[in-house]
Amino acid sequence: MPMDEDEAPGLTGQIKQKLVDTKEAWAKAGRLITGAPDRAHAERLPPGQRLVQDWPVLDLGVQPDVAKEKFRLRVEGLVEKPVRADWDEFMAMPQSEMVVDIHCVTQWSRYDNSFTGVKALDLLAMAQPKPNARFVIFHSYDGYTTNVPLEEFAQPDVMVAHSWAGEPLTRQHGGPARVIIPKLYFWKSPKWITRIELTYNDQPGFWEERGYHNHGDPWLEERYG
Numbered sequence: 578m579p580m581d582e583d584e585a586p587g588l589t590g591q592i593k594q595k596l597v598d599t600k601e602a603w604a605k606a607g608r609l610i611t612g613a614p615d616r617a618h619a620e621r622l623p624p625g626q627r628l629v630q631d632w633p634v635l636d637l638g639v640q641p642d643v644a645k646e647k648f649r650l651r652v653e654g655l656v657e658k659p660v661r662a663d664w665d666e667f668m669a670m671p672q673s674e675m676v677v678d679i680h681c682v683t684q685w686s687r688y689d690n691s692f693t694g695v696k697a698l699d700l701l702a703m704a705q706p707k708p709n710a711r712f713v714i715f716h717s718y719d720g721y722t723t724n725v726p727l728e729e730f731a732q733p734d735v736m737v738a739h740s741w742a743g744e745p746l747t748r749q750h751g752g753p754a755r756v757i758i759p760k761l762y763f764w765k766s767p768k769w770i771t772r773i774e775l776t777y778n779d780q781p782g783f784w785e786e787r788g789y790h791n792h793g794d795p796w797l798e799e800r801y802g
């Protein structure tokens with residue numbers, strides 16, 4: 578698949594290689610897997626996580642400046658009706674709100690994040706996946722990629738969000754638009770999204786290729802693969 582010309586080429590030349598190396602080494606060592614559920618929050622806080630009040634910023638050190646005029650959202654690949662929306666078309670799609678908890682593999686969780694955007698289910702209703710579509714590969718403006726099974730994307734609490742707590746998503750948190758998949762660790766929620774590709778074959782993304790778990794369920798502590 579050719580990359581969108583708006584996507585940054587040569588990602589590895591720009592990222593904080595030291596940071597990536599450290600995380601990759603942790604993944605190899607299986608670090609941070611504690612297996613110890615926090616009893617006080619047994620029903621809400623996944624094992625090995627701690628609750629934070631602020632919202633940490635995690636990325637590869639490249640935060641693309643995507644002007645709304647240049648923003649494009651595409652849903653393509655194994656679909657009957659490829660979607661290609663500019664900002665106004667994206668904002669004219671059915672809008673939804675949700676309040677969800679988010680869980681980062683680096684052990685922080687944050688409760689009650691309110692997001693506004695377009696539900697994955699609404700995008701899929703427009704794009705109409707072909708019967709042989711099995712996986713979703715996300716492509717972002719910083720060159721980041723990540724992958725999920727189609728059934729994980731087709732959950733009612735998955736959306737392409739443009740607002741958080743009623744305000745436009747900031748650039749550092751992935752604005753103008755990012756995917757939110759609350760049931761999986763947060764590395765599966767790509768910031769600065771531009772292309773959502775439905776495929777037959779799975780295609781491990783940036784962190785999945787560097788030792789992170791291919792699935793990433795926080796309740797099963799699927800941190801490292």
Ligand SMILES: Nc1nc2c(c(=O)[nH]1)N[C@H]1C(S)=C(S)[C@@H](COP(=O)(O)O)O[C@H]1N2
Pocket residue numbers: 632633634635636637638681682717718719721749750751763764765766767768769770
């Ligand atoms: N495009 C893009 N999306 C990304 C990342 C990234 O580097 N680039 N990092 C992932 C990781 S590892 C995490 S934990 C979350 C962090 O999102 P936040 O900075 O809004 O907390 O974004 C995920 N999505």
Ligand SMILES: [Mo]
Pocket residue numbers: 635681682683763764
């Ligand atoms: Mo992360």
